[in-house]
Amino acid sequence: MLSKTTISTGGLLLSSLLLTIGRGATLPFMAIYLTRKYGMGVDIVGVAMSVALTVGVVFSLLFGILADRFEKKRYMLLSVLVFIIGFIAIPLVHNAVLVVIFFSLINCAYSVFSTVLKGYFSDTLDPGTKAKIFSLNYTFLNIGWTIGPPLGTMLVIYSIDMPFWMAVCTSTLPLFLIQRFVQPGNVAAPSPDSPAVSWSPSVMLHDRALMWFTLSAFLGSLVGGSFASCISQYLLAVADSDFAQKAVGLVLPVNAAVVVLLQYAVGRRLTPQNLRPLMGLGTICFILGLAGFMVSDTNLVLWGVSVAIFTVGELIYAPGEYMLIDHIAPAGMKSSYFSAQSLGWLGGALNPLVTGVILTTLPAWSLFAILIGAIVLAWLCMLKGMSGRTWDMLSLKSV
Known part of the structure; x- marks a missing residue:
């Protein structure tokens, strides 16, 4: 039995998969959709996409912080409902500005769901299970x-609107x-070493470890968050389009095969006491x-x-960054802390822009x-955050 x-965990994991399939079926085609249906130029499409993604991250931060004030199951249901409404609206509104607004809403809802999902797991799972999940x-x-x-x-061949209806x-x-x-999320009773605090955003503003971990996440996301786009831009600059395509x-x-085959096996071995050396190993793999890409x-x-080795670093960093936040977040503020960490996703959003600037002004x-320098800085920021008294106490407790 x-x-x-x-x-509950199985239902949420399956939900996370289904929502990601819907987003994956639509996000890559948004630029094509805006160009075909509304005749928008490539530069305007780029601005619209960047605005939508940035607005989604900022608002998801605000709504994610508020999630700790409400029951997480209802909050996830509400975010999924908004997610669905956004996909229904895009094919029906026939207005480019409204499409961008609803696309922002979709990104916000997806980010909020992802953040609250992590908060739910952090609140309800025992320490030995969290890294695995x-x-x-x-x-x-x-x-x-x-x-x-x-x-x-496949669907866009039949109709440019079909991917959105599939996402619905x-x-x-x-x-x-x-x-x-x-099940409704019940926060576990706080331990004497990690007492609950009254919910207040000011707690995060004064948490230096959170600031260092968020900066580390930003730099890590800059390196690994949009690496496929980064490599495409690099190859188009140094080789012909035929080789770039190959x-x-x-x-x-x-990348996908290594993640699917090894992610669970690698991630389940992360614990508070071995997180520091394993994140160091992940940095070395990056x-x-x-x-390897360079040569x-x-x-x-x-x-x-090279991409297989690079992906091993990704396998370690992804759950490792979640565990860093889980171990410093006070009981009752897990979702708020994960929301703050989500600001690190802006690094991945900036990667194409940074890549373009570097490739047009410096040797390829x-x-x-520069990305090697960024991931080393990410590791140093992580070490700085882990050097705090709070992390040391929690690590000792788990030994």
Whole structure:
């Protein structure tokens, strides 16, 4: 007989997968959608997409912080409902400005759901299970991004609106799953070493460890958050489009395969006492992968090996960053802390812009040298945050 916690966790993981499939089927085609339906230029589309993504991150931060004031199950149901409404509205409004507004709403709702999901897991799961579930959720997210875009590609052949209607369908089932199978989140009683605090955003503003971890997440996201786009831009600058297509066609499947095969096995081994050395190992893998990209030139074998090593760093960093926040967040403010950490996603959003500037002003190889510097800074920021008294006490407690 499965426990209620296991059933709740399974329902939320499946919901996370289905929502990601819907987003993966639509996000890659938003630029095409705006161009075809509204005749928007490439530059205007870029501005519109950046505005929508940035607005989504900022508002998700605000709504994620408020999540700790409400029951998390209801909050997740509300965010999924808004997610669905946004996808229904886009094909129906026939107005470019409204499309951008609803696209922002979709991004906000998805980010809020992801943040509250992590807060729910942090509140309800025991310490030995959290790393496994965080890793499993990250695996499901990657499976969703592997399935979604090809489905969107097939559907857009029939109609530019079809991917949005498919997203409505895949997003409706989570409403049933969460309502039927997920138990209301009950925050575990705080321990003497990590007492609960009164909910207040000012707590986060005075938490220096949170600031260092958020900066680390920003720099880490700058390196790994949009690496596929980064590599595409680099290859178009140093090689012809035919080789760029071949290399990207190799890099993406290798990345997805390594994540799906190894994420859970790697992530489940992360614990507070070994997190520091393992995050160091992840940093080394990032550095080796980036150095490999720098010297791969037109050698597809080197590109494949480099991305596999790079992805191992990603496998460690993804659940590791969640655990860092989980261990410093006071009871009753988990979602608020995860929301603050989500500001780090802006690093991934800035990656294409930074890549373009570097490739047009500096030698192409310097792109990866700068990213190596960024990931080293991310590691140093992480160490700075972990050096605080709060982290040391919690680590000792878990030994």
